[in-house]
Amino acid sequence: MDRLIGIEEFVAVVDAGSFSAAADKLHLSRSAVGKTIARLEERLGTRLCQRTTRSFKLTDDGHTFYEHCRSILMTVEAAENAITSGKDIISGRLRLSLPVLFGRRCVAPVLFDLARQYPLLRFEVSFTDRPVDLVAEGYDLVVRNAGLPDTTNLAARRIARQRMTVCASPSYLEKHGTPETIEDIASHQAILYGQDGNIRSWLFPNKRRGFDSAKTVSRVIFDDLETVADAAASGMGVAWLPCWLIRNQVESGTLKRLLPDVEQMIFDTHAVWPKQPYMPGRIRVLIDALAAWLPGMTGADREVK
Numbered sequence: 001m002d003r004l005i006g007i008e009e010f011v012a013v014v015d016a017g018s019f020s021a022a023a024d025k026l027h028l029s030r031s032a033v034g035k036t037i038a039r040l041e042e043r044l045g046t047r048l049c050q051r052t053t054r055s056f057k058l059t060d061d062g063h064t065f066y067e068h069c070r071s072i073l074m075t076v077e078a079a080e081n082a083i084t085s086g087k088d089i090i091s092g093r094l095r096l097s098l099p100v101l102f103g104r105r106c107v108a109p110v111l112f113d114l115a116r117q118y119p120l121l122r123f124e125v126s127f128t129d130r131p132v133d134l135v136a137e138g139y140d141l142v143v144r145n146a147g148l149p150d151t152t153n154l155a156a157r158r159i160a161r162q163r164m165t166v167c168a169s170p171s172y173l174e175k176h177g178t179p180e181t182i183e184d185i186a187s188h189q190a191i192l193y194g195q196d197g198n199i200r201s202w203l204f205p206n207k208r209r210g211f212d213s214a215k216t217v218s219r220v221i222f223d224d225l226e227t228v229a230d231a232a233a234s235g236m237g238v239a240w241l242p243c244w245l246i247r248n249q250v251e252s253g254t255l256k257r258l259l260p261d262v263e264q265m266i267f268d269t270h271a272v273w274p275k276q277p278y279m280p281g282r283i284r285v286l287i288d289a290l291a292a293w294l295p296g297m298t299g300a301d302r303e304v305k
Helices: 007-016 019-026 030-044 060-087 100-117 170-176 183-187 225-233 243-252 281-298
Strands: 049-051 056-058 092-098 121-127 141-145 154-168 189-195 203-205 211-213 217-222 238-242 266-274
Touching (some): 007 019, 092 100, 100 121, 100 141, 100 243, 100 281, 141 281, 189 225, 217 225, 225 238, 243 281
Parallel strands (some): 092 141, 189 238
Antiparallel strands (some): 154 238, 154 266, 203 211
């Protein structure tokens, strides 16, 4: 059993990103955590991390050891949960990564409800639109829109669907006319969404089971979908947005949905988590809650009228 000594502290340091942050979470002094890691390195005969007073970086051996240690701790925790699951004890930390806007608008309300139901649950949530390495960065679960990572180390479940639609403000349409076909979009000012130089293409399913991409002409590109919606509502041009995001504007008349006779693209949203022999109860509860509530929030199975 001595071989397990230091593993929890080591994983905590990696997850927290520093010795001091890990010490705070473990309710230990920084020096105690540092000495524990030093003894672990001495026993293993290798350096697990390069550290100074201001930086912390895993070595190659450290990365390998971390992945195995985290798997060990998750297995132990899952075994404990398997014993206590019949007692309705849902507790512990959930470290999540969510898309910024979708996470705030759709996922966060589900987390609020779970926090009220299970007072022993602790959430650590990161909102980011960049792809994250779920295992290397120590996340319990991430929510992904559209594409899934290609790996055998992860499990996934579809939790929602997002229908896209082309829209514009009545003032813009009165001045520039209304596009009737996908080809008509090229003659209008488009408001585009993009990040790091990658512009999201406007896709539409076709009868060949493939996709048609609309040609777009634009003067503005935003890396925030909410800003794209605001720009469209202000009359700057046409936009391609998720229905759940613009539902209120459509209902109030601020935005009008276009191309009603064109089939709209639908993207799947998945919960993704590391594969493990036993799923901790708190992860299972979270996934079930997301799958139960998100379809009603995104409304992809019904048209925006």
